[in-house]
Amino acid sequence: MSDVVDAVAADAKAEATAPVVEEEPDFIELFSGNALGSTDAEVITRHSRTHLVVFVGAEGSGKTTVLASIYEKFNQGTFAGFKFAGSRSLLGFEEICHLNRLTSGGSQPDTQRTRLTDEAKFYHLALRGAEPLALRRDILLSAMSGELFRMAKDSQEDAERLTFLRRADTLVVLVDGDRLSIPAQRTSAQADAADILESLLDASMVSPNCRVEIVFSKFDRITEIGQTALDFLTKTQEKFEERFRTLIPHLSFRRIAARPAPSPAPETMERGLAEAFISWITIISQPSIDEYVGQPAPTRDDREFSKFGWRYFERTRRDR
C-alpha cells in the first residue's frame, strides 16, 4: 500500500515539475473590426490625442443615423476637409450602414437602432487633414441611448461603467426633429432631450471643458411642416438656453439633416453635417490624453486588441 502511495506521490511530483510545453497556435488573430468596447477604446486614447464625441438622445432621435452618415460621407470622398486614414471598427460602421444599403434588400433607408447593451460601443476614425503635411487625428464616436444614462443615475454600478464617458470632448444631445414637428409629440420630444441632459449633469458626466451641442435632428422634416414647427423649435432652443446656459460653459445649438429627404437644396443640408462634424471634433481645451501615455507596451496577458492597438499606434504616433 505504501509503495502505491509513494508511486502516486512520485508521479504527482514528476507532473508538477514537468515543463509545460505550449504549442504555438497555427493562426495569428487579427483585430475584430467590430465597434469597440470601453477597454479597447481606452487603448486608443492612451496612445494618441483622441477626440471623443458622444451622441445621446431618446430612441429614434437619429444618433446612429448621424454616426452612419459621417462614415458614408467618407465612403464618397474627403469630408469636412479630412481624408480617411483608417479605422479599427470598419465592420462596426458597415453594420450600422447596412439597412441603408442596396445589399440589405430593403426598400426604404433605415438605420439599426442603438441597442441598450451593458457596455458602451465606440466607433473609431483615423483622419488626416486634406491639406499638405496635415497631422493625423484619432476620433472616437459613440451613440448612447438616454435610458443608459437614466440607469446610471439610479445605480452606482451602472454609473461606474460609464466613467470613460466623463472624458467626452463633445457631447451631442439630439432632439428628434420629426417628433418636434408633430403637435402631439413635440412636448415629449423637448422633455426627453432636457431629461437626458439633466441626468448627465446630475451624474457629473459633463466635464467643464466639454463642448455640449444641442442638435435638432431631421431638420428637413421641420422645414417641410413650416412656420409652426420652426417657431416651436425656436421656443425649445430658448428654453434650453435658459435652463442650461449657467450649468454648461460651452453650450451651443445646431440644426441638421444627416439623411435629408429629396429637397430643392440638399447641398445646404449636407453642408450642415460637414460643418457640424468640424465643430464636434474641434478642440476647445486639452484633448483627452490618458495619463498612461508613454507607458511600456502591454504585457502578454493583455487582450489581443491591446497588443494590436499598441503596435498600430506606436507606428503612427511619430507625427503627433
Add this chain to the structure above:
Amino acid sequence: MSNPANLLFIGLPGSGKTTFLAALWHVLDDRSSVTALKLTKLSGDRAYLNQITKEWRECSQVPRTSLQTEQVVILHLDGNGFGSFDLSVPDLAGEAFKQHLTERRMTRHHDAFVQEATGLMLFLHPDDIQKGTQLTVARRLEAELSGAHEEDATAGSADVVNNAWSPESLPTQAKLVELLQFILERTQRNLRVAVVVSAWDLVDDLGAPHEFVARELPLFQQFLEANEDILRYSVFGVSAQGGDITNEVQKQTLLGLDDALKRIKVRQDQQTGHDITKPIAWLLEGR
C-alpha cells in the same frame, strides 16, 4: 544568393494575381522585349510557372490558386539600377485573403510572408467592385431616371425581404482597406504598394488608373493618401490577357497576334506600354 527581394501579391479571389504571374513568366522567359527587369537564369522548380503560363499562352483561363495549391515562385532577375537579385513571390490564394476578412485570422505561414515582404502588389478586378450603394442614392437615381417622385420609385419593391448583414457583404473599398490594415499591423517596415487594376482593357477609355481608383474606390484612395508616412503607392492598369478570353471572337483575335507579348498592356498615368515588369521595378525602387 544575391540580394533578395520579397514581394507579396494580395487580392481577393479572381482579382488577377495568377494571370499576372503567368504573363510575367512568359515575358521573362521569352526575353525578346525591352523590359525594366530581365531574367538572369532559369528558376529551379518551374513546373508551376510552366503550367500556368501554358494556359495563358493558349488564351485559356489561368486556374485560380486554391489554399491547397499555393506556391512560392523564385525569379532570378537583373535590371538597370537594381543589380542582380532573387525575387520571391508567394502566389497566395485569394481565398486566404477572404478568410482574413471574415474569420479575422491569418495563418502563421502567411504572417511570415507579410513580415518578410519588401513591397506589395494589390490586385483588383474592375468587374468585381461592390460599391455599397446607399438606398437613398439608388432611390433618388431611380426617380430621376423614371421621372417619378422618390415615393413612386419605392412602391414596386415594398415586399423585398431584408438580407442580414455579414462581413462578406462589405463593399470592395472597405475590404481593401482592411487587407492593408492587417498587413500594416503585422509589418514593421514602411511599404511600397503597387495597386494593379487588372483586366485594364475593360476600362481603359475611362481615364488613367489612379483616376479609376479615385472614382470607384474613394475610401481606399483616401486611405492610401492619408498613410503616406508609412506607405508609398502608385496605380497601374494591367491587361495581362489582352481581352475577354471568354468571348470566342476576341480570343481568336488574341491567338492570331504574331507575338503574344502584344496582348499585354500596362498603363501608369498617361503612359501605356507592354512591359509587365514595370510595377515590380517601381516596387523595387523603394528597397
